[in-house]
Amino acid sequence: MPLSPSAPADAAPALTCRGLRRTFDGTVAVDGVDLTVPAGSLTALLGPSGCGKTTVLRMIAGLLTPDRGQIDIHGRRVSAGGHVVPPEERGVGMVFQDYALFPHLTVAKNVGYGLPRRPRAARRARIAEVLDLVGLGHLGHRLPTQLSGGQQQRVALARALAPNPAVILLDEPFSNLDASLRTTVREDVRRILKAANATAVFVTHDQEEALSLADQVAVMDSGRVHQIADPQTLYTTPATRFVAEFVGEAEVLPATRAGSYLVDTPLGRLPTLQAVTSEHASVVIRPEALRLRADAGGRATVEGISYFGHDQMVEVSFDDGMELRARRGARLDLERGQRVRVDVEGPVIAFTEDDAASVPLGDRRVVSTLAASA
Numbered sequence: 033m034p035l036s037p038s039a040p041a042d043a044a045p046a047l048t049c050r051g052l053r054r055t056f057d058g059t060v061a062v063d064g065v066d067l068t069v070p071a072g073s074l075t076a077l078l079g080p081s082g083c084g085k086t087t088v089l090r091m092i093a094g095l096l097t098p099d100r101g102q103i104d105i106h107g108r109r110v111s112a113g114g115h116v117v118p119p120e121e122r123g124v125g126m127v128f129q130d131y132a133l134f135p136h137l138t139v140a141k142n143v144g145y146g147l148p149r150r151p152r153a154a155r156r157a158r159i160a161e162v163l164d165l166v167g168l169g170h171l172g173h174r175l176p177t178q179l180s181g182g183q184q185q186r187v188a189l190a191r192a193l194a195p196n197p198a199v200i201l202l203d204e205p206f207s208n209l210d211a212s213l214r215t216t217v218r219e220d221v222r223r224i225l226k227a228a229n230a231t232a233v234f235v236t237h238d239q240e241e242a243l244s245l246a247d248q249v250a251v252m253d254s255g256r257v258h259q260i261a262d263p264q265t266l267y268t269t270p271a272t273r274f275v276a277e278f279v280g281e282a283e284v285l286p287a288t289r290a291g292s293y294l295v296d297t298p299l300g301r302l303p304t305l306q307a308v309t310s311e312h313a314s315v316v317i318r319p320e321a322l323r324l325r326a327d328a329g330g331r332a333t334v335e336g337i338s339y340f341g342h343d344q345m346v347e348v349s350f351d352d353g354m355e356l357r358a359r360r361g362a363r364l365d366l367e368r369g370q371r372v373r374v375d376v377e378g379p380v381i382a383f384t385e386d387d388a389a390s391v392p393l394g395d396r397r398v399v400s401t402l403a404a405s406a
């Protein structure tokens with residue numbers, strides 16, 4: 033049922049999934065997914081192709097029945113065991129990858145399509161209201177084919193928002209747009225969802241999209257959620273090695289314990305963010321944490337420079353064959369073939385090496401989640 037547009041910040045979550053599991057012909061697609069989506073927030077489901085993102089979304093929408101687990105939408109159980117509430121009674125709006133607009137209906141009729149029966153004047157008013165919200169108030173009479181890709185997407189969003197659903201679900205909403213359009217459309221969509229105080233879950237395989245758009249990101253791989261956190265936490269303290277390598281660029285190096293918060297690595301002795309409890313570990317180093325200085329006595333050689341204007345990525349190789357990438361500012365002050373000294377700035381993220389799930393030393397919560405669903 034429609035949610036009050038001004039739910040308080042401490043309101044019950046708009047959406048909760050517990051232990052969601054789904055197999056297809058014996059193959060596990062989604063394997064024990066827990067997800068809590070606060071009302072009014074924007075959550076990204078991020079992961080590589082085939083990791084189960086769309087399957088999760090379709091179970092939330094009621095288009096697929098979970099084998100196990102439960103789903104609550106706005107405090108109401110919509111899926112558990114054999115009990116399944118049909119999609120149209122869940123208070124969920126969908127925006128599909130291809131927008132799925134009716135080509136023969138005007139923009140206004142497309143938007144009105146999902147509205148429940150109500151007096152004509154009230155319908156018209158609601159259509160006008162959401163079209164204004166998405167900045168298309170003047171284009172209600174057009175056909176979808178007379179709109180740009182970005183505008184069509186806003187129509188799809190308006191149609192999903194019109195019935196004031198408890199949750200809006202968007203599956204790869206930006207993948208059909210040109211790269212040049214994507215950034216501005218993303219910003220538009222975020223602004224519109226926030227203005228509507230909507231709760232939304234969107235699926236993406238694009239980490240930049242997830243980080244730049246979402247309030248919280250759930251990183252998935254092979255049907256499981258590795259970590260749910262705000263973008264900054266995800267980037268600075270990834271819970272697993274998979275998250276570290278999938279979200280942003282990361283060099284993973286072997287390490288041995290040299291103290292409670294100290295490891296020895298091929299780059300020397302480094303401080304760690306987490307306490308090191310085992311003899312062997314791995315450390316994650318972001319390219320922007322590497323400092324390069326021209327030094328004839330340095331241990332590495334510049335192999336390549338990719339210049340992007342606002343910054344550059346410099347590849348270096350060490351005499352023992354190890355290769356690393358360093359992100360640097362706009363100034364081109366190194367050249368290929370030059371010898372450099374490599375230093376690491378700030379503490380590094382450490383993982384226990386023997387842990388199959390590559391769970392970080394500091395986060396036992398995730399171990400239990402992964403173990404529980406194993």
Ligand SMILES: Nc1ncnc2c1ncn2[C@@H]1O[C@H](COP(=O)(O)OP(=O)(O)O)[C@@H](O)[C@H]1O
Pocket residue numbers: 056060061079080081082083084085086087088
């Ligand atoms: N209807 C289906 N029938 C059989 N296998 C499916 C079906 N839907 C999804 N799968 C499989 O489940 C896994 C997860 O798919 P999906 O949720 O679409 O991943 P994603 O959206 O992350 O790319 C994949 O291995 C996919 O092939």
Ligand SMILES: [Mg+2]
Pocket residue numbers: 085086087235
């Ligand atoms: Mg998908």
